[in-house]
Amino acid sequence: MTPRRIERHVRAFRLLLWLYPEWFRDAHGEEMAALFETRLKRAAGLGARARFWWRIVNDAVSTAAALRRRDTGKGGLRVETLLLDVRYAARHLLRSPVFTVGAIAILAIGIGANTTVFTLVDALIFRPPPWDRPESLVHVYQDSDDGEPSSNSFPATRDMAEVDVFSSLTAWSPSNASWEGPDGPEPVATEYVTSSYMRTLGLDVQRGRWFSAEDDVVGGAPVAVVSAPSWHARLGSDPDVVGRTIRLNGQPVTIIGVGPERLTSTAPPLRTDFWLSLSATLVTGDAQVANLERRQDHWYQALARLAPGVTVTRAQSAMDALAARLAEEYPEFNRGRGITVFSSTDVRQHPQGDRALFLAGGLLSAVVLTVLLLACANLANLLLVRGLSRSGEMAVRSALGASRGRVARLILVESLLLSGLGGIAGLVLTRLMLSTIPSLPLADVLGGTLELAIDGRVAVFALALMAFTGILFGLSPALRLARTDVGQALREDRRGATGGRRMVRLRDALVAVQVAASLVLVLGAGLLARSLGALQTVETGVDVDRVAYLSVDWAPSGLPADQIQVEMEALRERVRALPGITSVGLASRLPAQPSGSTTTEVEGYVPTAGTDAVELDFAIVTDGYFETMGIPLLRGRLFTEDDVPGDDQSIVINQATARRFWGDGDPIGRRMRGQGSQDWTRTVVGVVADAKVASLGEGSTPMFYFSTRQFGVAPRYLVARTDGDPSAILTSMRQELTAFRSSAPVNAQGTLAEHFGTRLGPPRLAARIMSLFSILALLLAGLGIYTVVSFTVARRSSELGIRMALGADRLGVVGLVLREVAGVVGVGLAVGLALAVLAASRVGDVVYGVSTLDPLTLGGSVLVLLLVAWTAAFVPARRAARADPVETLRAS
């Protein structure tokens, strides 16, 4: 066990010491903890530790009770009776293991699922950001070409900082790098930030120093501040970290400080590993340096501290004025481009992404709340039934002189003990689930690694709700008993009582609730599964069979771009020579993958609003790419050796681009230019068929292709078509790379079919989570129905016995019971359907390719639930029908 885990166990033991009288705790607490620790270290393995804890708790409860009993004469509390109750309750629970394990499992699922999801949702949506006085901190965004608040060019953030409505402004830009760790290169998240960053956020480093003005100058010494999570996780909390030199993308960077403990990144709960100074921009490459002066590149986000007394409205009008000035000074970049100010309390990740974030968070919360509701209903049912079955025992206790209070307290203690055990199991489950979150494809969706910690408030809330349910429903049979005559209860018990009419109705209602809730979840799971199916069969526009790809990470080599291009071309030649390869190409991206886009003006095209330009996705490819991917040429030509470097660039566009800008007209020979450029330098030479650009769910999306011969940037993807098995050729491709440049690591590889498979990751994850929850829901509902039917049957056993004695056949008896259940399930289904229709109108954006309430999913879900309900009812009904009528009558 690690020292931290031991520490945690010892802390739990110290809590247990509160059972003892104060004088005893003061005298022996420390030594008892020491003894505990020695013994704990010997208990290796989960089973041994559980047994060890069982002994420890038993020892503590019994000795504490004895000590307190002695003390009561001296005016101590009567804790000892309570402790005896706990012992009694524990023994009692152990005597019915099925009930105990079932109840603890229900509690654990309810608490675990909720704590996990709300921890996630809280971190993503609700938790206040870690910076100082968030109300006077604002985000400032320049518009995108579509006129939506988006991101800023670095020169624009310099202009913003000079406006006096802000006391301080910082620009930051997320990036990635390859870090040379002790176990080889690892990808890390970085943020380029200005020296005004900490001042603006109102925070400070916990060690070393933050960047100073000299660090904002390109050409100065590259320096970094390591984030606290990364300092702990990657650098082992090294106390001498300041002054240490690390290598990022093969270049030396000096660590000058450690970030504040609470700050994981500028977009929490995402995690950044290093903040880099602007003097370190060369680490990411020439483009990162160049864009510091380019008004056409929008790579930076801006956070600003309002000057004292300045409101968001006043800052906004100052930015409107700045936008107008920039439009005048740089019309080619900024005409019609607004600047928007948001209070930092109104933005979570980004104004553009927040809506999707809230929707996903809301849906997930609704799903787990439903599970919690189900768990509560189920626990209530279980306790009611158990309480009733124990009414006889309770009556005996009353008859023997136990006060009503004492009887009620026994049940109360039992409920609390159950809740406590369930809560512990739930928290263990939460830890397990939270530890798997970073490995989920979620990081892909959010664009980074999450830094999560269990949210104590949520755990307490879920536990309190469950404990409340436990007490309420555990106690109600006891209270009912307390009100009635003891003799009556004893007589009732011998007849196998299941409680009054009101109790029966309550139980029926609980079952109906469970059926309704599970229907909603099953329906949701069905929809997501069908949506996933629709995505899997979506037309990618690419011939996916027999293609393999490899992506080479040149960053650690530190080679310049033109040299990388030479290397990639050489690798391509080697792979082309492999047996079985029919064509090979290089590309800067794969289809259905978010990647580069650029602001472009199209000759003769007048955008409807905003600036003169449109944002278009692009890829840089070599000859052979289209052939390898199976993207057919529709018009004109593909790239040839005639496309030489020069002022006039040939571009190939896809069909969607042709249709958007030129309708049915001929696009060949039409021209485009990069925004800011004075000349129409890009000429359309060919049109190819559409392939998915950024995601599988998108409609037909415009994009264009550059030739590597004319672009000067080296593509990282090597794609190859074979006439055999593509995964076999992948191995040869890797061998070629290793033989050729063993130092260049591969950062992605696979067949094209696999690539599209991973693009299905997030929807598949959603479908899986929903399926898991709906299976849980079905299990819980099934269990609920089963208990109710069992007791209905038990209550009516004498009636059923008489019917059988009078000649009713077994089928008739089973039918009678099933008909009664059908009513309850019917009500539940109706309510569930109504809820599902209501919910379906809200999830239209999430499901792809399925109308939200298609009959197949709907019918299937109802059928599944009916089947579960029927099975749960059938087992006890058949048992009743098989019973010997004479026996049944005699027993009553």
Add this chain to the structure above:
Amino acid sequence: MSHSHASSPTPVRTPVYHILLALLGRDRHGLGIADKVERESEGAVELGPGTLYRSLSEMAEARLIEPVPAPGQDADPRRKYYRITADGRELLAKETARLSRLVDTARAQGALAEQP
């Protein structure tokens, strides 16, 4: 696990007997007593923290043992050391004699399985 709450028919509860025995040779602190008891019973008697310190507390009250200053320099000053008193020795002797008689009786009646 010990059942310290049970009103045992013997005059001395098991943990008390074991603790007295452990203190016979030299003064020890709680942890040392627990170790020795466990070692000499070959693991059969493992005094839980509550049982051990409750017994020590009650035994000190009954003057069977008494707290003493930590012996020597290598001793841990934070720990409380105990020494067996004359009363304690007397009780131990009586109980041992009683157990010994009990064992003799048991043996005479053929309680040891391997005897013919």
